[in-house]
Amino acid sequence: MTETRHDRAPGDASAPSEPSSVLVYTTGLLLAVGLTATSFWVANTSLLWGPGVALGLAVLAIAQMGVHLVFFLHITTGPDNTNNVLALAFGILIVFLVIAGSLWIMTNLNDNMMLSPELMDLHMQH
Amino acid sequence: MSVAVAVYDAVQEASAPASEAGPAPKRIVVAYGFWIFLLSDVVMFSALFAGYAVLVRAIAGGPAGIQLFSQSSVALETACLLASSYTCGLMSLAVGSERRSVTYLAAFATFVLGAAFLGLEIREFADMVARGATPQRSAFLSAFFTLVGCHGLHVTAGLIWLAVMMAQVAVKGFRATVQRRLQCFALFWHALDIIWIGVFTVVYLMGVTP
Numbered sequence: 001m002t003e004t005r006h007d008r009a010p011g012d013a014s015a016p017s018e019p020s021s022v023l024v025y026t027t028g029l030l031l032a033v034g035l036t037a038t039s040f041w042v043a044n045t046s047l048l049w050g051p052g053v054a055l056g057l058a059v060l061a062i063a064q065m066g067v068h069l070v071f072f073l074h075i076t077t078g079p080d081n082t083n084n085v086l087a088l089a090f091g092i093l094i095v096f097l098v099i100a101g102s103l104w105i106m107t108n109l110n111d112n113m114m115l116s117p118e119l120m121d122l123h124m125q126h
Numbered sequence: 127m128s129v130a131v132a133v134y135d136a137v138q139e140a141s142a143p144a145s146e147a148g149p150a151p152k153r154i155v156v157a158y159g160f161w162i163f164l165l166s167d168v169v170m171f172s173a174l175f176a177g178y179a180v181l182v183r184a185i186a187g188g189p190a191g192i193q194l195f196s197q198s199s200v201a202l203e204t205a206c207l208l209a210s211s212y213t214c215g216l217m218s219l220a221v222g223s224e225r226r227s228v229t230y231l232a233a234f235a236t237f238v239l240g241a242a243f244l245g246l247e248i249r250e251f252a253d254m255v256a257r258g259a260t261p262q263r264s265a266f267l268s269a270f271f272t273l274v275g276c277h278g279l280h281v282t283a284g285l286i287w288l289a290v291m292m293a294q295v296a297v298k299g300f301r302a303t304v305q306r307r308l309q310c311f312a313l314f315w316h317a318l319d320i321i322w323i324g325v326f327t328v329v330y331l332m333g334v335t336p
Contacts, residue, residue: 006147006150006151006154007150007154007158008154009153009154009156009157009158009309010157010158010160010161010313011157011161011218011309011312011313011316012157012309021219022216022219025212025215025216025219026212028212028215029208029209029212032208033208036204036205036208036323036326039326039327039331040197040201040331042331043197043331043332043334043335044197044334050335053335054332054335057327057331057332057335058327060327061323061324061327061328064323065320065323065324068211068316068319068320068323069320072211072215072316072319073313073316073317083158084158084161087158087161087162087165088165090165091165091166091168091169094169094172095168095169095172098169098172098173098176099172099175099176099179101176102173102176102177102179102180103176103179103180106180
C-alpha cells in the first residue's frame with residue numbers, strides 16, 4: 001500500500017511479480033522490430049513518393065521511440081508516473097529547441113552569407 | 127463491518143496526498159535522479175544531432191554518406207542493440223525476482239549482443255578510415271564520427287558497467303544497493319537504444335535516400 005502513495009520509479013513495471021511482465025517486453029520487441037523493418041523498407045523502396053520518405057522515416061522513428069519508452073522504460077500516463085513524464089516532457093522541449101533552433105538559424109545564416117558572384121570577386125581581390 | 131472499515135482505512139491511506147506520504151523509498155529517488163541524468167544525456171546528444179544535421183551537406187568534395195554507409199551492416203547493428211535491450215529487460219525481471227542464474231544468462235546475452243554491436247561499429251569505422259574517410263576529411267565526417275562515436279563510447283561504458291555489476295551480483299548478491307545499480311543500468315541501456323533509433327534513422331537511412 002505504501003508503494004501506491006509515491007511516484008513509480010522509471011523503468012519499474014506495474015507489478016514486478018506479474019508473469020505478464022515478459023509479455024510486455026516481448027510485445028515491445030515485436031513492435032520495435034516491425035517499425036525498424038518498415039523504416040529500412042521505406043528507405044529502400046521505390047514504391048513511395050520520394051520527397052515524403054524523410055518525413056515517413058521521422059514518423060517511424062518517433063513511433064519507435066514511443067514504443068521503447070512505454071514497453072521497455074514503462075513510462076505511462078498513470079498518476080504514479082507524473083514526475084517521470086514531466087521530466088521527459090521538459091527533455092523533449094529542450095531537444096526540440098536545440099535541433100529545430102540550430103537548423104533554423106544555420107539555414108538562415110547560410111542563405112544570407114551566400115555572396116553573389118560579383119561580390120565574391122570583389123571579396124577575393126582584397 | 128470491521129472488515130469494511132479496515133478496507134475504507136486502507137483506501138484512505140493509499141489516497142493520502144503526496145505531501146503527507148513522507149519521503150519516497152530510496153530506489154524511487156535513485157531511479158528518478160538517474161532518469162534526470164539520462165534526459166540531460168539525451169539533450170547532449172541532441173546538440174550532436176543538430177551539429178550533424180547542419181553539417182551533413184558540407185562534404186568538402188569528399189565522400190558523402192551514400193558512398194560510405196553499408197545498410198546491411200547497420201541493419202545488423204540495429205538488430206543486435208534491439209535484442210540486447212530486450213534481454214536487458216528480461217534481466218531486470220530476473221533481478222526483481224532474485225533469480226541468479228537467469229540474471230547471469232540474460233546479462234551474458236546482453237553483453238554479447240552489445241559487444242557484437244560495438245565490433246560491427248568498429249569494423250565500419252576502420253573500413254571508412256581505410257578508404258580515406260577520416261574525421262579530418264570534411265565537416266560532415268567530423269560530425270558523423272562525433273555523433274556515432276559518442277554513442278559507441280556510451281555502449282562501451284555500458285558494457286564495462288554490466289561486467290562490474292555481474293561481479294557485484296556474484297560477490298555481494300542481490301542486496302538493495304546492487305539492485306538499485308542494476309535498475310539504473312537497465313535505464314541506461316534502454317536509453318542508448320532509443321538514441322540509436324535516432325542515429326540509424328537520421329544518419330544512415332536518411333543519408334542513403336536521395
